Amino acid sequence: PTRPKGIVDHEARRYHIVTSAQGAAVHWQARIHYYWYKKQKARCELEGGCEMGGFTRLLHSGAPDDLMDEIPTMVVDPLPQEMVEHSWYVVLNRPYAFVQWVKKAKIPEKYVLMAEPDHVMLRPIPNFMTGETPASFPFFYIEPAKEGHALITQKFTGPISRRELEEIAPIGNSPTFMSFSSMETVMPIWMNVSIAIFKDAEANKVWGWVQEMYGFAIGAWLGGIKKFDLFLHLMAQPPWDTKLDMAVNKPFYILHYTYGMDYKLTGEFTPGKYGAWRFDKRSHGGKPIPRHMGDPPEKMTNELVRTLINSFNEATDAIPCWDKYSADNGKVPTTCDEEPKFFLLEEKLAKEAAAKKAGSKATSAVATQ
Numbered sequence: 001p002t003r004p005k006g007i008v009d010h011e012a013r014r015y016h017i018v019t020s021a022q023g024a025a026v027h028w029q030a031r032i033h034y035y036w037y038k039k040q041k042a043r044c045e046l047e048g049g050c051e052m053g054g055f056t057r058l059l060h061s062g063a064p065d066d067l068m069d070e071i072p073t074m075v076v077d078p079l080p081q082e083m084v085e086h087s088w089y090v091v092l093n094r095p096y097a098f099v100q101w102v103k104k105a106k107i108p109e110k111y112v113l114m115a116e117p118d119h120v121m122l123r124p125i126p127n128f129m130t131g132e133t134p135a136s137f138p139f140f141y142i143e144p145a146k147e148g149h150a151l152i153t154q155k156f157t158g159p160i161s162r163r164e165l166e167e168i169a170p171i172g173n174s175p176t177f178m179s180f181s182s183m184e185t186v187m188p189i190w191m192n193v194s195i196a197i198f199k200d201a202e203a204n205k206v207w208g209w210v211q212e213m214y215g216f217a218i219g220a221w222l223g224g225i226k227k228f229d230l231f232l233h234l235m236a237q238p239p240w241d242t243k244l245d246m247a248v249n250k251p252f253y254i255l256h257y258t259y260g261m262d263y264k265l266t267g268e269f270t271p272g273k274y275g276a277w278r279f280d281k282r283s284h285g286g287k288p289i290p291r292h293m294g295d296p297p298e299k300m301t302n303e304l305v306r307t308l309i310n311s312f313n314e315a316t317d318a319i320p321c322w323d324k325y326s327a328d329n330g331k332v333p334t335t336c337d338e339e340p341k342f343f344l345l346e347e348k349l350a351k352e353a354a355a356k357k358a359g360s361k362a363t364s365a366v367a368t369q
Contacts, residue, residue, distance in 0.1 A: 013127040014053040015111035015177060018101065019119075020094050022061045022078070027330045028288035029117035029281070030057055034071045035315040036121045039343040044124030051127040053109040060097035066332040076100040084195050091212045092198055094173070095191035095219075102184050112183060114174045118281060119235075120255040120311045122244065128231055129177045134220070136169060136176040138230040142213055144168040152203050156193050156218050168221045169228040172213030175235055175254055182225065190219035238304035239269060257281055257308055267299030279309065288326040291316045318342040 017037060021030050037055055044050035057073040059065065064075050079086065079096040086092040098114075111127055128135035144153040145165035153168065154160060173190070194215030197203045207214050220228070236244075236252035239261045245251045260282070262275030269275075277297050293309050293316075300306070316322045321336035340348055 008049070010049045010051050013051045013111065013129075014109045015051060015113050015127050016053045016107045016109040016180075017055045017113050017115055018058050018098075019056070019115045019117055020058040020060060020097055020174075021117050022059065022090060022093060024330050025281075025285040026117040027065070027067070028284070028325075030067065030071060031319060032312060032315040033115070033117045033119055033121075035318060035343070036311060038347065040121040040124050042343070042347070047124060050124065052125060054107060056101070056105070056107075058097050058101050060093040070332070074101060074104065076104075079191075079195075084198060086198060089198065089209075089212075091209070092194060094212060095187065095194045095215065098173070098183070098187045099191050102180070102187050105180075107180070109180070111177060111179055114176050114178075115254075116174045116256075118257050119175065120257070120308065122236075122252055122255055122307070125253045127177060128229065128234060129179075130229060132179055132182070133227055133229050134176060134178045134182060134225060135229040135231060135234070136171040137234045138170045138232065139172060139210075139213065140170070141210065142170040142172065142217055144170075144214065144217060149206070152200075152206060153214075153218060155200060155203065156196055157222065164221075167226045168217050169230065171217050171220075171228060171230070172210070173216040176216075176228075182223070186220050186223040186225065189223045190216050193219040193222065236304050238308065239271070239302055241304055242302045244303050244307065252304070255304055255308055255311070261296075261302075261305050261308075263297055263300050263305075265297050267297040267301065269300075269302070279305070287329050288322070289316065290326050291322050314342055318344045320344075 019030065019033060034055065034057070041052045044052045055072055057067070057071045059073050059075045060078050062075065062077045067073065076097045077100065078093040081087065084092070111129060113125070143149055145162070145168065150165055153165060178186070194212045197207065197211045197215050204211060233246040233250040233252055235254040235256050236246070237256045237259060239259060241252065258281070260278065260280035262270045262273060262278045264270060265276045277294070277300070279293070289312060291313065293312055296302070296305055296309060318341045320338035320340050321333045324333045324336070325331065339345065
């Protein structure tokens with residue numbers, strides 16, 4: 001991202017990561033997501049000038065689950081069905097969850113990155129904002145000003161000019177960087193617009209599954225945010241993206257595994273057709289992925305698909321008793337005799353060393369009294 005000129009106060013630019021989640025389909029994704037957050041955050045601190053801050057899983061099921069001790073979590077209520085019956089569209093719980101979060105959250109960071117469980121962090125992520133201007137990833141399919149969409153958009157904005165329509169950013173709430181103060185303004189509007197879109201038969205039909213993203217884009221505009229800085233290299237979406245770097249000096253920072261990935265055993269990509277080798281998160285909606293997922297075909301050239309499988313395999317091998325967790329359909333074992341591996345082992349040893357050092361200092365202080 002474009003950095004502010006001059007000396008940067010990285011501590012002042014710290015941002016908090018908030019990942020919204022609900023349901024079995026994203027339970028295992030959240031564990032892998034948090035593993036890579038922790039690993040990249042540690043690397044970030046080691047390299048210096050780190051702007052990554054704390055982490056919250058925003059659980060909008062209304063009830064604690066068995067990841068509360070593993071992942072920092074705030075539990076909030078789902079959108080009440082009596083407000084609007086939305087059982088087929090649980091995504092409508094997300095804006096309501098963020099409304100609750102901004103009211104309850106007490107965080108030291110001034111800025112926030114909204115993320116999702118199916119994001120793997122590829123490297124330490126800087127704050128993409130310049131000054132107070134929010135930053136986001138542009139989605140090609142969010143088109144508020146498009147012919148056939150513009151009149152629908154104006155159902156929620158009121159009559160506006162073509163220029164104003166084009167000010168509405170082609171984004172969803174994630175991945176998006178915003179200041180916490182901007183979120184306090186925008187989150188309630190996002191919720192209200194999303195509910196209005198859902199209740200409108202035409203908007204609901206035309207915008208379908210991504211209608212809540214339109215709700216965010218329109219809600220942000222109505223909340224006074226007329227400009228988002230947009231960065232394509234903030235997030236890669238394989239199999240359509242293929243390299244770890246979008247361009248020279250523009251590495252991808254997040255890998256979003258939302259699309260199915262299909263290949264022949266000879267390595268050729270087979271879009272729209274099940275491949276002999278494939279990965280699709282939807283195939284793992286009711287049960288976590290296994291450890292040691294098979295490598296993509298040897299001649300498959302997509303660096304991001306290969307990185308994704310390697311990232312899965314490292315995280316599932318590192319998290320103790322993943323085999324038992326997967327076999328039990330995503331229930332975290334209450335007892336586990338496996339030791340953590342990879343980064344989780346490094347983290348454990350570092351904590352033990354710090355505790356030992358603190359104990360030695362305390363003993364020394366007592367001895368000198």
